[in-house]
Amino acid sequence: MSLLKRSDSTGRRRVCVVITARPSYARVKSVLEAVRDHPDLELQLVVGASALLERYGPVVDVIRSDGFEPDAVVYMVLEGENLVTTAKSTGMGVVELATIFDNLAPDVVVSVADRYETIATAIAASYLNIPVAHLQGGEVTGSIDEKVRHAVTKLSNLHFVSNDLARERVVRMGEEPDTVFVTGCPSVDLAARVRAEGATPGEGFNPFEAYGGVGHAFDPSTGYIVVMQHPVTTEYQDSPRQIEATLEAVRELDLPTFWFWPNVDAGSDRISKGIRHFRETHDVDHMYFFKNLAPEDFLRLLIGARCLVGNSSVGIRECAYLGLPVVNVGNRQGGRDHADNVVNVGYDTGAIVSAVRAHLERGRAESSDLYGTGDAGKRVADLLASEPLNIKKRLTY
Secondary structure, three states, rough: EOOOOOOOOOOOOEEEEEEEEEEEHHHHHHHHOOOOOOOOOOEOOOEEEHHOOOOHHHHHHHHHOOOOOEEEOOOOOHHHOOOOHHHHHHHHHHHHHHHHHHOOOEEEEEEOOOOOHHHHHHHHHHOOOEEEEEOOOOOOOOHHHHHHHHHHHHHOOOOEEOOHHHHHHHHHHOHHHEEEEOOOOOHHHHHHHHHOOOOOOOOEEOOHHHHHHHEOOOOOOOOOOOEEOOOOOHHHHHHHHHHHHHHHHHHHHHHOEEOOOOOOOOOHHHHHHHHHHHHHHHOOOOOEEEEOHHHHHHHHHHOOOEEEEOOOOHOOOHHHHHOEEEEEEOOOOOOOOOOOOOOEEOHHHHHHHHHHHHHHOOOOOOOOOOOOOOOOHHHHHHHHHHOOOOOOOOOOO
């Protein structure tokens, strides 16, 4: 095992965190805070990919408004949102991030979850002999995400997982048990913080005034649902049919609805086109559309909601902690460990409508700690400061 001894002139370890998409920031914000505030760590921040793009609601602006100034930005997303551009964007990410890591010379690079930018981060750091720390390894998901997640696990040297089930899977993949730590999911930290504040739409927070968006505004205090549906990369050609089923279900439900734009994945342009076509051909007066909200404001929306519909991992993670009922549509989160707040349905309008109505009758679920209790960021920072760093590994049996 090759132990590395790097640090800045003060003896602090340089921790480089890469944020490349809207969900990545929410998942790692509490880690950024804890690393920044840790006496033995120096935070280096790289922001890139869709986090820089206006059409997805520029996350970099939210990051800066929270007091984090990127040490580097990286443009790496090719137009098209299809399988070819995804592969090429991954390659572009490796090329650009290699230069950035060479310039910043971090002691350890933190990569988040299972996106194509995540594997680009892990590849670039690994070939520069920089240890990789991976958040949210060992989880089961649908589409190509699971391949990417497990590949990043094999490229990583430290593993910060959400629960005991995830730890067991990472160890079964041949990782040294003493490098795999159950920290909980950092995104739950924000959910715990916002829930403690108790602010929801209509109580000093007006999302329409704060974020603009398009659609028919409504009174949030009367109750509403939230929809967030992304493409499934292994089924991206079916995206128009998949989003149409959800759009028709929401129209039939006739409930005030906050709807969020999809992530930048293969098929997202087809989902976006489907949403625009629906808006142009149906005068639905109870739907309002946003590109992006700051993580805490999005959580305020969830806390005040009656149900979440779609296929975002927020329904599996943060909503488990919040006890928010979730109708998980399709295969993007297929096989993922979830709490009792989640009901899984297919791409069927009737099934979606029935599941939402059943949730509304039951009301909120019990809070679950399946993905953490609200202190993951501090746990991760303490481990990044104290654990040995190495770049070599052997398959264990």
